[in-house]
Amino acid sequence: MSSTYKAVEVSAAGVLRVVERPISEPGPGQVRIRVEACGICHSDAATVTGTYPGLTLPRVPGHEVVGRVDALGSGVSRWKIGQRVGVGLIAGEDGTCEPCRRGDSVNCQNPVVSGVTVDGGYAEMMIAEARGLASIPDELSSAEAAPLLCAGITTYNALRNAGLRGGDLVAVQGIGGLGHLGIQFARHMGFHTVAIGRGSDKEKLAKDLGAHVYIDTAVDDAVALLQRMSGARAVLATAPSGDSMGSLVSGLAVRGKLIVVGVPQDQIHLNAFPLVFGGRSIYGSLTGTAIDQEDTLAFSVLEDIRPMIETVPLEQAAEAYARMMQGKARFRTVLVTKNVKS
Numbered sequence: 001m002s003s004t005y006k007a008v009e010v011s012a013a014g015v016l017r018v019v020e021r022p023i024s025e026p027g028p029g030q031v032r033i034r035v036e037a038c039g040i041c042h043s044d045a046a047t048v049t050g051t052y053p054g055l056t057l058p059r060v061p062g063h064e065v066v067g068r069v070d071a072l073g074s075g076v077s078r079w080k081i082g083q084r085v086g087v088g089l090i091a092g093e094d095g096t097c098e099p100c101r102r103g104d105s106v107n108c109q110n111p112v113v114s115g116v117t118v119d120g121g122y123a124e125m126m127i128a129e130a131r132g133l134a135s136i137p138d139e140l141s142s143a144e145a146a147p148l149l150c151a152g153i154t155t156y157n158a159l160r161n162a163g164l165r166g167g168d169l170v171a172v173q174g175i176g177g178l179g180h181l182g183i184q185f186a187r188h189m190g191f192h193t194v195a196i197g198r199g200s201d202k203e204k205l206a207k208d209l210g211a212h213v214y215i216d217t218a219v220d221d222a223v224a225l226l227q228r229m230s231g232a233r234a235v236l237a238t239a240p241s242g243d244s245m246g247s248l249v250s251g252l253a254v255r256g257k258l259i260v261v262g263v264p265q266d267q268i269h270l271n272a273f274p275l276v277f278g279g280r281s282i283y284g285s286l287t288g289t290a291i292d293q294e295d296t297l298a299f300s301v302l303e304d305i306r307p308m309i310e311t312v313p314l315e316q317a318a319e320a321y322a323r324m325m326q327g328k329a330r331f332r333t334v335l336v337t338k339n340v341k342s
């Protein structure tokens with residue numbers, strides 16, 4: 001067996017390059033994973049540009065990781081060699097900070113963050129915390145499962161935790177990696193589903209994914225159209241554009257919620273009037289825990305929900321990342337390694 005593995009690291013801000021690294025052993029409570037697939041999430045930009053708080057370079061990005069357990073560190077009994085597992089963004093909590101002690105581990109103040117505090121899944125091998133792993137159901141291929149571990153869980157959790165009821169009008173804004181799964185989850189959770197995109201090219205795709213209504217902000221006034229439908233109970237905002245989010249508060253029904261999952265570089269501007277008169281609200285939602293991953297995967301199997309993916313060999317990560325940043329991925333590019341067996 002080779003003593004090295006291939007990885008794609010950010011060696012300096014903006015530079016993704018293929019490197020060979022020595023294979024290392026997992027520490028106590030960790031496993032080594034032979035990576036089969038890793039999705040390219042827009043959040044990887046915070047690693048590639050070197051802007052994620054606390055990040056040091058070089059760093060291997062990637063937090064939609066699926067592979068097989070290859071070696072067990074001491075004290076790991078839950079996982080078996082050869083078992084297929086997944087790793088998301090928040091891949092281990094400290095268990096001791098105040099949110100952890102209150103049972104809110106996704107908001108751990110000192111988390112293990114894949115591709116940020118530790119090397120992620122743009123690689124043939126990865127070391128991960130055993131407590132942060134999700135089990136992958138047999139019904140999903142590794143490439144299909146990967147995007148569900150960030151884009152999927154983020155939209156699934158945000159929708160299921162929003163206090164919505166069947167039949168509610170729910171809009172998903174931004175139709176990319178997150179949004180195209182958000183549309184499917186909203187539809188399969190029984191919501192009257194609206195997709196909000198810019199441009200007519202995504203209308204058919206959005207409807208094929210389950211949207212009842214498509215709003216094209218290039219030609220339509222999203223707020224007016226939502227209000228004509230009596231206002232949305234929730235808008236799930238996934239676009240990496242603050243400028244496009246704030247006005248959507250006015251498209252909410254009384255007590256409606258703008259749920260921010262996109263993390264734009266620019267500010268979100270808000271008008272207090274619709275917030276106060278009508279008790280509307282805005283809040284953020286961060287991915288989820290390992291058990292939430294398993295719920296997301298199980299719901300996707302149950303309802304036959306799959307990400308729409310394009311697979312690319314690991315070695316082409318830099319080109320694939322650039323395509324994602326240009327909005328050209330339909331809808332998630334997944335890096336696959338030579339470890340994957342078809």
Ligand SMILES: NC(=O)c1ccc[n+]([C@@H]2O[C@H](COP(=O)([O-])OP(=O)(O)OC[C@H]3O[C@@H](n4cnc5c(N)ncnc54)[C@H](OP(=O)(O)O)[C@@H]3O)[C@@H](O)[C@H]2O)c1
Pocket residue numbers: 040041042043044150151154173174175176177178179196197198199217238239240241244260261262263264285286287288324325326327329331
């Ligand atoms: N909260 C969390 O835990 C979490 C988890 C994962 C990702 N994120 C964040 O979520 C955001 C989306 O990630 P992603 O992986 O889905 O990105 P993506 O695949 O690049 O998709 C983003 C989509 O937003 C659309 N968009 C951009 N500006 C828009 C605008 N003004 N109006 C409508 N649509 C617009 C783009 O469409 P066009 O084709 O029109 O450009 C693109 O399809 C990123 O900010 C990412 O960091 C957050």
Ligand SMILES: [Zn+2]
Pocket residue numbers: 093094095096097098099100101105107108109110111
């Ligand atoms: Zn904690």
Ligand SMILES: [Zn+2]
Pocket residue numbers: 041042043044063089150151
């Ligand atoms: Zn992500």
